[in-house]
Amino acid sequence: MANTLSHDVVIIGGGSAGIATASSLLKRRSSLDIAVIEPSEDHYYQPGWTMVGGGVFDAPVTRRRTASVMPKAVTWIKQAAATFQPDDNQVTLDDGTVLSYKLLVVAPGIRLAWEQIEGLEETLGKNGVTSNYRYDLAPYTWELVRNLKSGRAIFSQPPMPIKCAGAPQKAMYLSCNAWEDRSVLGDIEVEFHNAGGVLFGVEAYVPALMEYVERYGIGLKLGSNLVSVDGAAKIATFETAEGMVTREFGMLHVVPPQVAPKFVADSPLAAESGFVDVDQYTMQHVRYPNIFGLGDAGSMPNAKTMAAARKQAPIVALNALAVLDGNQPAADYDGYGSCPLTVERGKIILAEFGYGGKLLPSFPTWLIDGTRPTKLSWLLKSEVLPWVYWNGMLKGREWLAKPHERRSA
Numbered sequence: 001m002a003n004t005l006s007h008d009v010v011i012i013g014g015g016s017a018g019i020a021t022a023s024s025l026l027k028r029r030s031s032l033d034i035a036v037i038e039p040s041e042d043h044y045y046q047p048g049w050t051m052v053g054g055g056v057f058d059a060p061v062t063r064r065r066t067a068s069v070m071p072k073a074v075t076w077i078k079q080a081a082a083t084f085q086p087d088d089n090q091v092t093l094d095d096g097t098v099l100s101y102k103l104l105v106v107a108p109g110i111r112l113a114w115e116q117i118e119g120l121e122e123t124l125g126k127n128g129v130t131s132n133y134r135y136d137l138a139p140y141t142w143e144l145v146r147n148l149k150s151g152r153a154i155f156s157q158p159p160m161p162i163k164c165a166g167a168p169q170k171a172m173y174l175s176c177n178a179w180e181d182r183s184v185l186g187d188i189e190v191e192f193h194n195a196g197g198v199l200f201g202v203e204a205y206v207p208a209l210m211e212y213v214e215r216y217g218i219g220l221k222l223g224s225n226l227v228s229v230d231g232a233a234k235i236a237t238f239e240t241a242e243g244m245v246t247r248e249f250g251m252l253h254v255v256p257p258q259v260a261p262k263f264v265a266d267s268p269l270a271a272e273s274g275f276v277d278v279d280q281y282t283m284q285h286v287r288y289p290n291i292f293g294l295g296d297a298g299s300m301p302n303a304k305t306m307a308a309a310r311k312q313a314p315i316v317a318l319n320a321l322a323v324l325d326g327n328q329p330a331a332d333y334d335g336y337g338s339c340p341l342t343v344e345r346g347k348i349i350l351a352e353f354g355y356g357g358k359l360l361p362s363f364p365t366w367l368i369d370g371t372r373p374t375k376l377s378w379l380l381k382s383e384v385l386p387w388v389y390w391n392g393m394l395k396g397r398e399w400l401a402k403p404h405e406r407r408s409a
Contacts, residue, residue, distance in 0.1 A: 007035040010101040014038025017107035017295025017309040023396030024317035035075040053132040053141035054174030084267045086288045106276045110296035116257045123231025128251045144251045145175045150187040151250030156226040157194040158257040163304040166339035168255045176216035177344040190218045195225035202357045212343045275299040282329035303337030311336045315403040331403035340381040348377035
């Protein structure tokens, strides 16, 4: 018979969203019995990988042992979740263990579907094919940038949703800036193949980004989706409205298609999209009131960024405790997400926005105008935000992330 364990709160996922939520819950109610389900021994600060690929950070500074960031008061279960039985308030793990809960938080992140691009997996990390979306590959991006002197460099972006929709461009701009500094940019043909129809989804930031597209001489290919890679021949194939297009390359930076984790998509918790079916404001499940979803695995239509999870975790903590106490959710999420667009080494366009593309700046425009590249935004990303992540967000310190009371219906 399966081993059954019981906890007040079970959190699926020990990434940014899961640990921040656990810490925010414990900050408000230290007596809670919380279990965090996370199989990985390593925890990553993924926004740093862009900087690794741009030669700004060394990869190891973005990685810590999970044990060092897991809140001491929680029970860490080093397993993966397998199935959900929400009608019985239970989760079954890979090893058959059954966990029962009063409240469930689902935050396992998003799955990188490398396999959806034909030929990609076997050529990643060699033949000039790289991606900042993997810890082990981001250093290879910088190696390619350092060594490329001529030829074609291609940067791809798949259809939405993806985590950090600005990251495909960030890799490109930092690469171009490095080539510009070495006076080889004129010998490199740079192309940006974006499956979407616009350069960036929030119009206010497009003019400044277009200035860099023009400065670096980037060939902008919208509606162009990478479907296959022949690494040995150095040929990438794109699907466009006009048909298939093949391009030779010296360097190819790939962003993989991204989907909900299979065990979520196949579960009773899934929306049609495969992600956890939650109310976009309260992040409470639409069918199971004692279940919440947040982070990249949630069905909310926000930009999937670490900054979004930083805002979401305290709101879920507040709402989860309200539900545990027999009340209705007490706080609202406005869709906030942040995308610090690294347009050159030392300058960033700090895109901050919420639902409907509404601009939600954290700072007054006299200090940081998010629609323009600034040095202060660079300092924020390179120095301040990593420190805030490790010492604030993961520890339940809700700097610039205090939840506000829910709007009355």
